[in-house]
Amino acid sequence: MSSVAELAISLLILLGGAFALIGSWGLVRLPSLMTRLHGATKATTLGVGGCLIGSMIYFPASGASWTAHELLVTLFLFITAPVSANMIAKAHLHRQRCRLDADAADGIKEELPEPSADTGWATFWTPEPAEKQDSSAIPRR
Known part of the structure; x- marks a missing residue:
């Protein structure tokens, strides 16, 4: 194995281990669920991804046959980590919204922004009712 491959x-x-360590430290120390x-x-994407890419380089460089297992695991990880994070974030926001609705009887309710408000990202976007939609905007075949 060449010294360039070893390096x-x-x-x-x-790098993968450092990202995993920093991510686990952030998981313990950060204050809210979203952070x-x-x-x-x-940590999952970059830490495990770096270790898997290092493994993909190691085995062919050491003379073993190349397999696609590491590549498939890396692709699966890069696809599923953002999707699962999005679903967890939406569940957290839904739970907060339900808690605010439960507190509304006590008069403590803080209003959530309207879906059309410029808040940074559009979770809980509700489409307009059918009678308000412009029918010319709908593509026809």
Whole structure:
């Protein structure tokens, strides 16, 4: 195995381990679920991804046959981590919304922004009723 391959493998595994360590530290130390979720998904994607890419380089460089297992696991991880983080975030926001609705009887309710309000991202977007939609905007075949 060449020293360039050994250096690349070592750097990828160390980088993956560092991202996993920083992400797990963020998971413990960050204050809210949304910020913890950010730390956990970065640790999973970049930490495990770096180790898997290092593994993909190691086995062919050491003379073993190349397999697609590491590549498939990496692709699966890169696809599922953002989707699962999005679903957890939506469930958290839904839970907060239900808690606010339950507190409304006590007069403590804080209003959530309207879906059309410029708040940064559109979770809980509700489409307009059919009678308000412009029929010319709907593509026809």
